[in-house]
Structure formats: C-alpha cells, structure tokens
Amino acid sequence: MPQLPAPAYPAEVRARLEADAKEVIARYPGSRSALLPLLHLVQSEEGYVSRTGMAFCAELLGLTTAEVTAVATFYTMYRRKPSGDYQVGVCTNTLCAVMGGDAIFDRLKEHLGVGNDETTEDGKVTLEHIECNAACDFAPVVMVNWEFFDNQTPESATRLVDDLIAGRTVEPTRGAPICSYKETARILAGFPDERPGAVEASGGAGPASLIGLRLAKGEEPHPRIVAPRGERPRGESGHAAPQDPDRPAGPTAEEGE
Template identity: 55%
Template sequence: MTTPDVSVFGPDIVAKAGELIGRYPESRSALLPMLHLVQSVEGHVSQAGVQFCAEQLSLSNAEVSAVVTFYTMYKRKPCGEHLVSVCTNTLCAVLGGDAIYRRLAEHLGEEGAPLKHEDTAGTPGEQGSITLEHAECLAACDLGPVLQVNYEYYDNQTPESAVELVDALRRGEKPAPTRGAPLTSLRDVELELAGFFPEDEATYRAGVDGPSAAVETLRGAQLAADNGWTAPTMPETPPALPEVEKK
C-alpha cells in the first residue's frame, strides 16, 4: 500500500507538533490536539493527516484512525470555510431546529438536491463555502433553537434568521455570534483548539473575549438572589443509606 504524502504539513506544523508533544508526559496524549492541528491545515483529517500524527507520536495508523472515527469534531471530508452545526436534539428540534436544518439544506443545496449531513456548499476551503451538519445537543436548551458557526453560538434562531446568517457568510461577512468570541474561519478555530493562540496579548484577548452568559441562562440564579432563596447546606454527617434487602 502507498504511504500517504505528508509534505503538506510543513516545518512550521512539524514544530507545532513537537511543541504539543512536549506538553504531555506521554507523547500519545497529544493525539487529540494534534488532530485539530492537522485540521487547521487541510480542513479535515485526511489519510495524510492520520499518517502524520502516527509518525509524530509513534503510533500505528489504526490507532490514530480509531480516534478520528470516534469523535465527530474530526471530519473525514474537506470542510468549507465555515461549519454550520444545527442542533436537532429533542428540545431544539421541537422548538424549530428540524425546520431550520431543512430550510438550510434546501437553501444551500441544488434544486431538488438539498445538502446532506456534512455536505458542503461551494468549494471546500474557499471563502464563503459552508459545510452543514446535524449536531447532537449544543448545551443551550434555554436559548433554543440554536446553531453554531465554527463552534460559536447563534441563539434563538428561526429558519429565516438562519438563512440570513448563511447568506452573510457566503458574502464573506462574519456576523457577530450571540455570545462568545468573534467569528473566524473553521481552520483558525482548529488551530486554537490545538492550543495555539497569538503571542500578542491584545490580539489574543480580541480574539477570545466576548459575552458568554445569557440572560436566560442566569434567570434562575437571579430569581434566587432577588428572593433570598438558598439551597440547604449539607449536614456534617450525612444520613445513613437505607439497608438493602439481602437476596
């Protein structure tokens, strides 16, 4: 079998891989961030990416592939400039997530051929290209239906607002997320997920700072504070567990 060509991962990526390895007592522990590093170069984990990680970490290709195929954040097909993840888990689906996904699939697809899960509208990697995917729970039930672009949140969406959002992305715009850091490209985010940020503090802060808590999320805590509600403290000696009937 032909060995994949890893030359796409130049000296700078090799240096970053070495830095990742140095962060862990066992080199194989660097595999997860190294896979994000690979995705920052190619927009997905190719066979060359698997080979590169295996060589850097002295693992077999099978060991690397087992991890790649387990985690959904590692993509096996080239992704667009932006990854749009629509939550279609129970609550978001009931609130309109399924309708949002269907509308985007039709809007981004061809006539009579809507996009399927992890399909891309446009040429992968080029400006304005978009990969669409179902997402299993984005942990924002209080703000549903939600979607993410490159893992940044856009809350309280409708089919119409979601179409406006992807149209702006296709024009090269970067609409501000509802909360979190300013929007960048998927490959830039993958580099951050690998653990590499600008060395300049101001540039770093500008890239990651942003509102993170929503009014809806804090409403319960605010109600408790306004009404003086507190949870009972744990007793110093917890009550004994009931006896279990012997079989």
C-alpha cells in the same frame, strides 16, 4: 482494494507542522496525551483530518495509524473529508427540534442545495445537524465553527448563511468573533487566538442553565413542592408514595391549616 500509503506533506509544510507539534507534545507528561490537539493541528492545515495527517500524528507520537484512526473517527469535531470555510451546525436534539430546529435545518438544506454533512459548491459552508449544543435555554441554536447563534428562526438562519457566503461580518450571540474553520482548528490545538479583542469576547449561560448554581449559593430560595391537600405524591408506578413516618398524617400549619 488496499489503500496506498498516505502521501507525505511537502517539506516546508512538514517542517512547520513538526515545530508546532513538538510544542504541543511538550505540554504533556506522556506524548500519547497530545493526540487530540495534534489532530486539531493537522486539521488546521487541510481543513480536515486526512490520511497524511493521521500518519503524521502516528509517527510523532509513536502510535500505529490504526490507533490514531480510532480516535479521529470517534470524535465528530474531526472532519474526515474536505469541508467548507464555515461549519454550520443546526441542533436537532429534542428541545431545539420542537422549538424550531428541524424547521431551520430543512430550510437551510433547501436554501443551500445540500444535505447533511455536505458542502456548498463554492466551498464556503458545510451544513450538518448536530446533537445537543448544551445551550437549551437559548433554543433553537445554530453554531458556526463552534460559536453560538442563539434563538434562531428559519429566516435568521438563512440570513446568517447568506452573510457567510457573501463574506459579510457576522457576530455570534456570545463567544469569540467568527474565524475560518482552519483558524478555529488551530485555536483548538492550543495556540492563542491573536485577533484583537477575541480573547476578551465571552458570553454566559442563560437563567435556566444557572438556576441550580444560584440555588446552591443561596442566592434564591429553594422551591418547596407540596402535594395538594388530601393527596400524597405518586410514585412512578402511579401508586401513592409511602407516607413519611416522621411527618404528621394531616396537613401542617405551614401548609395552611
């Protein structure tokens, strides 16, 4: 059955969102470029991107609802149904999985009584498995509203969600203090985080992530890889790689002769 037209926002909500939306649109030379932050803006109102929110974005940007829907359904940071105050994402990509991410995800599903992309009955936590968090040197990683909790275990992750549900303060390993999912969405729409100390809070990548940068800056000697004596490196096929014509056939003095 075809869906009925999306209901409009109440007048006071519409006026407030429209004022914010015009501020966002003014940042871009072409209004269409404001679609991503506007989707975060409407998500900050309802906790997900509703049909009403998509119709609102389409109207202000002169787009069709089909064009807006195509974008809202492509990016996983846009929720398509009501979700919890805290989006708890467990990385189950390869490295995190083998380091314990799968075990963490299984423990949280059992502990919270929900499956993937489901929300606890009290509306506090939405659990989902997510692809790479780009923090492989801190594996396994859990994110809460896109803030990092590194080097997790099933036990620490269980304590984390219990603290969130109980309303206790939790501190991410790095990054800004945790706020609600709606507040996070408003920040992602481009509005400042006005909580004291939130802007100053930061964190960095680990040593494994930064090794290439340090090598490029000459801060560390470049590792020299030499094949064992009497052998040549083998190509992907398993056959010996061609001999470099500019390199002596035998071992060099630098290699120990």
